[in-house]
Amino acid sequence: MNNGFFKNLIKHKAAAVCLVILALELLAILLLPVFMELDPYTSDVLSMNKAPSDAHILGTDTLGRDIFARLVYGGRNSLFIGVGSTIISVLIGLPLGLLAGYYRGFFSTVIMRIADMFMSFPSMVLILVVVALFGSSVWSITVIIGVLGWPAVARLLSANVLSEREKEYVLAAKTIGTRNSVILWRYILPNAVSPLWMSLAFRISQAMIMESGLSFLGAGVQPPESSWGNIIQAANNIVVLSSRWWIWIPAGLCLIVTIVCINFVGEGIRDALDPKLKRV
Numbered sequence: 001m002n003n004g005f006f007k008n009l010i011k012h013k014a015a016a017v018c019l020v021i022l023a024l025e026l027l028a029i030l031l032l033p034v035f036m037e038l039d040p041y042t043s044d045v046l047s048m049n050k051a052p053s054d055a056h057i058l059g060t061d062t063l064g065r066d067i068f069a070r071l072v073y074g075g076r077n078s079l080f081i082g083v084g085s086t087i088i089s090v091l092i093g094l095p096l097g098l099l100a101g102y103y104r105g106f107f108s109t110v111i112m113r114i115a116d117m118f119m120s121f122p123s124m125v126l127i128l129v130v131v132a133l134f135g136s137s138v139w140s141i142t143v144i145i146g147v148l149g150w151p152a153v154a155r156l157l158s159a160n161v162l163s164e165r166e167k168e169y170v171l172a173a174k175t176i177g178t179r180n181s182v183i184l185w186r187y188i189l190p191n192a193v194s195p196l197w198m199s200l201a202f203r204i205s206q207a208m209i210m211e212s213g214l215s216f217l218g219a220g221v222q223p224p225e226s227s228w229g230n231i232i233q234a235a236n237n238i239v240v241l242s243s244r245w246w247i248w249i250p251a252g253l254c255l256i257v258t259i260v261c262i263n264f265v266g267e268g269i270r271d272a273l274d275p276k277l278k279r280v
Contacts, residue, residue, distance in 0.1 A: 006272075008271065008272035008273075009268050009269065009271075009272040011272075012264075012267070012268035012271055012272065014264045014267070014268070015264050015265050015267060015268020015269070015271075016268070017264075018260070018261035018262075018264040018265050018268075019261075019265055019268075021257070021261050022258070022261050022262065022265065025075065025254075025258065026079070028072065028075075029072050029073075029075040029076050029079070030076075032072050033069075033072060033073065038066070038068070038069035038072055038073070039066065039069055040065060040066065040069040040070040040072075040073040040074075040224075040226050041065065041224045042065065043063045043064040043065055044056075044060060044064040044065075044066075045064050046064070047060050047064050048060060048061075048062060048063065048064040049061070049062055049064075049244060049247075050064075051244075051246055052246055056068065058071065058246055058250055059244075059246035059247065061231075061234060061247050062234065062237075062240070062247070067231075067246060067247060067250065068250075070226040070231055071226075071228075071231065071250055071251055071254065073225075073226050074226035074227045074228045074230070074231050074251060075228065075254060075258075077138050077221055077225060077226065077227040078208050078211060078212070078227045078228045078229065078255070078258075079208070079258075080138065080142065081138060081141055081142045081145065081207060081208065081211045081221075081227070082204040082205065082207045082208040082211070082262075083204055084142040084146065085141075085142045085143075085144075085145035085146035085149060085207040086146070086149070086200055086203045086204045086207060087146070088142070088143060088145075088146025088147060088149075088150075089146050089147075089149035089150045089152070089153050089203060090153055090196070090200070092146075092147065092150035092153070092154075093149075093150035093151065093152070093153025093154040093157065094153060094154075094157060094193075094196070096111050096150070096154045097111075097153060097154035097155065097156065097157030097158040097161065098157060098158075098161055098184055098188070098189060098192075099111070099184075100112060100154065100158040100161075101157065101158035101159065101160070101161025101162045101164075101165065101192075102161050102165055102180070102183075102184055102188065104162070108158070111154065111158075112154075112155070112158070114151075115150075115151035115154055115155055116151075118148060118150075118151045119151050119152075123148060123210070124210070124213060124214075126148060127144055127145065127148060127210070127214060127219075128214070128217070128219050130144050130148075131144060131214065131219050131220075132219070136214070136219055136220055136221065136222055137221075137222070137225075138221055138225060138227075141211060141214065141220060141221065145207050145210055145211065146207075149203060149206075149207065152199075152203070153196065153199075153203075156195055156196060156199060157192060157193070157196055160192035160193075160195060160196075161188055161192050163192075164188045164191050164192045165188065169187060170183060170187060170188065173187055194273050197269055197273060198266060198269050198270040198273060199266070200266070200269075201262050201263065201265050201266025201269060202262075202263060202266045204262055205258075205259040205262040205263055205266075208228075208255070208258070208259060208262075209259065211227060211229055212227070212228060212229030212232065212255055213229065214229065215227050215228075215229025215230035215232075215233055216229050216230070216232055216233050216236075218233065228251040228252075228254055228255045229255075231247070231248065231250075231251035232248050232251050232252050232255070234247045234248050235247075235248040235252075
């Protein structure tokens with residue numbers, strides 16, 4: 001990625017605005033707990049289910065916990081799960097995709113059939129089973145979503161490597177006796193990885209949605225830890241849903257805005273890497 005990439009990314013106005021929003025959001029969830037001494041765990045028994053006030057700017061939940069504090073800490077966990085699981089998927093899928101696309105034959109068949117097995121099961125059902133077996137902490141959910149997400153990364157990279165391995169620069173490198181490992185990492189990977197950069201943003205948002213779905217079902221991040229998903233879970237209660245909007249709407253809005261911004265940034269990266277690609 002060079003200066004041209006960043007210039008093209010900034011030209012995508014929606015992506016540029018969304019980058020600013022995400023940067024401000026990241027600064028908020030990292031710095032506000034330090035400067036405001038937020039406490040997402042302690043219950044104020046005298047202020048349960050209280051609407052926004054001077055004491056609690058976003059009100060309190062059914063246990064008297066400060067919604068704003070839980071929103072900020074929940075943002076940390078939701079973003080950590082989204083980014084962390086994507087990194088795990090890439091760390092597993094990238095080398096497997098490279099090897100499958102380059103060597104083909106038996107090696108490729110084995111990797112792709114394993115990927116097919118992973119992708120043939122409904123992901124949410126499979127995650128619920130794994131969570132039931134290994135628990136549902138922030139770390140375990142991050143690892144589970146990451147491990148189950150590698151087939152998409154491997155398939156994408158394998159398809160690109162298949163087209164790159166037949167190009168003249170690869171054939172020339174083989175002719176002069178360059179080792180396969182050098183060809184893979186120095187020549188093929190930089191040219192085959194561009195579509196992967198495009199998909200990373202979408203994978204982050206997908207992981208965040210998956211975590212929120214798990215938490216809403218009660219199988220995600222467990223209290224007293226917070227995430228935007230398990231804050232929204234309070235809307236399962238018809239009383240909360242209908243008359244205590246401050247408990248669940250802020251987390252829902254944060255989740256929607258964050259995912260929309262991440263997707264716009266992904267679209268901006270796509271257009272910056274391939275300016276000839278027209279947006280529909």
